[in-house]
Amino acid sequence: MQKKYLMIPGPTPIPPEVTLAMSRPMIGHRSGDFAKLHERVVAKLKQVFKTQNDIYILTNSGTGGMEMAVANIVNPGDEVLALSTGNFGERFAKIAKEYGAKVDLVDFGWGSAVDLKVVEEKLRQNPNYKAVLATHNETSTGVKNDIAGIAALTKNHRAVLIVDAVSSLGGMEFDTDGWGVDVVVTGSQKALMLPPGLAFISFSQKALEAAQDNKNPKFYFSLPAAKKALAEWNTAYTPAVSLFFGLEAALDLILEEGLDKVIKRHKLLARACREGVKALGLKLFPAEENASDTVTAVAGDNRYDPEQLRKVLRTKYGVTFAGGQKDLKGKIFRIGHMGYVDKLDIITALGALEMALLEIGYPVELGAGVKKAMEVITGGEV
Amino acid sequence: MQKKYLMIPGPTPIPPEVTLAMSRPMIGHRSGDFAKLHERVVAKLKQVFKTQNDIYILTNSGTGGMEMAVANIVNPGDEVLALSTGNFGERFAKIAKEYGAKVDLVDFGWGSAVDLKVVEEKLRQNPNYKAVLATHNETSTGVKNDIAGIAALTKNHRAVLIVDAVSSLGGMEFDTDGWGVDVVVTGSQKALMLPPGLAFISFSQKALEAAQDNKNPKFYFSLPAAKKALAEWNTAYTPAVSLFFGLEAALDLILEEGLDKVIKRHKLLARACREGVKALGLKLFPAEENASDTVTAVAGDNRYDPEQLRKVLRTKYGVTFAGGQKDLKGKIFRIGHMGYVDKLDIITALGALEMALLEIGYPVELGAGVKKAMEVITGGEV
Structure with missing residues (x-):
């Protein structure tokens, strides 16, 4: 199941x-x-x-x-x-x-x-x-x-x-x-x-x-x-x-909910996602000041293959992240967090990401990303 | 939202x-x-x-x-x-x-x-x-x-x-x-x-x-x-x-899914939940060898009020745990994990639990419970 x-x-x-x-x-x-x-x-x-x-x-x-x-x-x-x-x-x-x-x-x-x-x-x-x-x-x-x-x-x-x-x-x-x-x-x-x-x-x-x-x-x-x-x-x-x-x-x-609150929620969740991703030693694809509040693009590096990661996420955890498009195929992965998304979805996304990274041999300290995201969320306003 | x-x-x-x-x-x-x-x-x-x-x-x-x-x-x-x-x-x-x-x-x-x-x-x-x-x-x-x-x-x-x-x-x-x-x-x-x-x-x-x-x-x-x-x-x-x-x-x-696999899944998720709870310094209510695989009962202690915890979980995270019944009202809380429940639900439950504990002033190290549960899950078979 x-x-x-x-x-x-x-x-x-x-x-x-x-x-x-x-x-x-x-x-x-x-x-x-x-x-x-x-x-x-x-x-x-x-x-x-x-x-x-x-x-x-x-x-x-x-x-x-x-x-x-x-x-x-x-x-x-x-x-x-x-x-x-x-x-x-x-x-x-x-x-x-x-x-x-x-x-x-x-x-x-x-x-x-x-x-x-x-x-x-x-x-x-x-x-x-x-x-x-x-x-x-x-x-x-x-x-x-x-x-x-x-x-x-x-x-x-x-x-x-x-x-x-x-x-x-x-x-x-x-x-x-x-x-x-x-x-x-x-x-x-x-x-x-x-x-x-x-x-x-x-x-x-x-x-x-x-x-x-x-x-x-x-x-x-x-x-x-x-x-x-x-x-x-x-x-x-x-x-x-x-x-x-x-x-x-x-x-x-x-x-x-109120449009302002909706926007604030997206901003907070995006920040929690980015901080969680960085705490795992992964690199954001765009410069952080240009980073979207609805989708977080994460760069691949020589320690892991984003496509292999996505496959493990999909098959072992039921989690679908997006891959890269065109020339970025295989080089980045993207986490969507827009619309019907709440704080605990970010915890879920990062928890699955950590376990899948461990499984493909990436040097991850389990819990590091989730911990950081929880710090952002509990420190945030929404 | x-x-x-x-x-x-x-x-x-x-x-x-x-x-x-x-x-x-x-x-x-x-x-x-x-x-x-x-x-x-x-x-x-x-x-x-x-x-x-x-x-x-x-x-x-x-x-x-x-x-x-x-x-x-x-x-x-x-x-x-x-x-x-x-x-x-x-x-x-x-x-x-x-x-x-x-x-x-x-x-x-x-x-x-x-x-x-x-x-x-x-x-x-x-x-x-x-x-x-x-x-x-x-x-x-x-x-x-x-x-x-x-x-x-x-x-x-x-x-x-x-x-x-x-x-x-x-x-x-x-x-x-x-x-x-x-x-x-x-x-x-x-x-x-x-x-x-x-x-x-x-x-x-x-x-x-x-x-x-x-x-x-x-x-x-x-x-x-x-x-x-x-x-x-x-x-x-x-x-x-x-x-x-x-x-x-x-x-x-x-x-x-196969009945045997369903049973194994419940066993693994219950263990992940219990280990996560214990890693936060909380105490299981029953002796662990008697602990259920479908519901985890956690004892209250003098560091927190289970009812206050449940209220924060409900109002700030949308998470409903059960309280104690009859004489146990206010003395324990219970996490259900039966039926349509998967690995990431345990991560969600523990993530919410940690953030809510922090909020009510319980001395929690954010991430500790989730980390332990992820170790159990990634080491498990399901």
Whole structure:
């Protein structure tokens, strides 16, 4: 017998309240009940996004949300500044290329964060950028980027700032209106504690204006179609109704706990995880000041093979950590701690990590990581 | 946000497979489908009971199962030897008194186990006992009793051995036919990983004969009625159908893991828990050689208040341990680890225990208990 402990940076564990809500009897998506539900969840989402902007709920993955942003704002031939710090930054640039943009891709390197000075210089040199693409939390490397800083730079520029907040929103501080982020995209299966299947996207006035008379072909991702439907609390195409049921339950959990407390919890648990990992003699992959609060990336070294470690964790302890993506495959492992995660999950993660390290012959002092994490947790506020 | 960690000696956590099974559409309890289900689950229960005896599935709690045993075997005026080591031993004696038995109650004390020498002497002195009542695992004190030893003594005596195996069967070694236990009673909400609501009871040939022409009034607990119904894979009265769905799923989990492995797992986890507790300087309540494999009872001492500890665990960590019952209230606490429990649950339990002890000012070295438990687990076989 083995329980399953899903500790990857999404999909994340589902609270029982959400599972129960998703089991409700189906309703018609053109019914008054659905419209009322839609109105309620958008109002609650706005609190989590911290925005007065319209928010569209899309029945697709986060990547579809990224595509919707690009497809409606970027015209063929437009210049786009893509700030990349890993796999999802690269993907964002690829989508822009697909829609005919002339993409100026700045690669800060896998494991590093966006350097604001570089962005400032780029924007100063080129007043023509139509959009800036940025990733708040680079899931592939466990790096967080300073979106507030980037937004301060785009505010007085023509460019629309489009941010992939898929693995951060609801788990890390994000102030859409306060920072002035034009387009924010997130997904259901990360800090929002839902199964995959929904994406959420907000458009500022500046973004809506930039989207006028867009020439790119799009149907499912059409902003005008979404906008027209939203005016009647409708969706342009058939929505994933059960996920909407779950969404309301998940948002209620977040708002009952209080968004600030949710963010604080993620911060404390991330710190406990990092300190625990370091106490075992392991090295964080990114510089600590850039480390994400929703996923901790740990570097491999010549004392152990991250893939062997993950296999032992999975087969002997039922614990799934994520591996590295692309060039980082086999070189790092990643512990997800976003959404429905509490203090004791960090103890569980580190306990399993320690026992698995021992088993693969890594020189671990059993208990050292858990002890350190407990010190952080008992010293913390949440 | 706080997850709930239910770590009491029943009800115990429910595996998702069982929850799903219980969500199946209702069926009629006099249908062919129910009869087939009934036949299947009894066959599987026999493997877990290790018996060829008939097993009756009752829609009531374990106490109802104990009453069914007594009500059908004991006649008013019969002499009954009740071996008590705590709350549930006392309850068994009370039931026998209610049905008019002359109860010879031997109280071995809360925290101690049955002394076989005393039982041997009692049986030698009195050839007239109609029944011997024994508790396999005394949930109130975390003490296990030697049922194999008691059964060896009753085998050549007139007395029917009736055993309360409510908090042991499916988690601790129990060999109904091998040991020669006449009546075995257990409940759904312990090691069998179901919600409360069902009890299971087996009767040997000796027990069936002793039950003939019983004079006590009984209707719901009538063995003849149950027997007649079982012959057609029926139940005498309306059964808790959804719990039967869940029962099959739970038994499948046990049989897929393998009963021997399930027992070994409980043994290892109990040892890890005990070693972890001791490494924190806490004292086990029973002598270690009598300690249960499904619940660990820990003694209070002048350095901490078990009730204050339990409150911190519940409110700050979402962890529920059980307190003491009756005279032991406030003097011990109990950690349940039966049924759907794996290695990492023990790490979670001890991690929470350590942090809560720190918080109430107990002189704890953070990590000491978890470290010791991890040593036991990584050195173990499961």
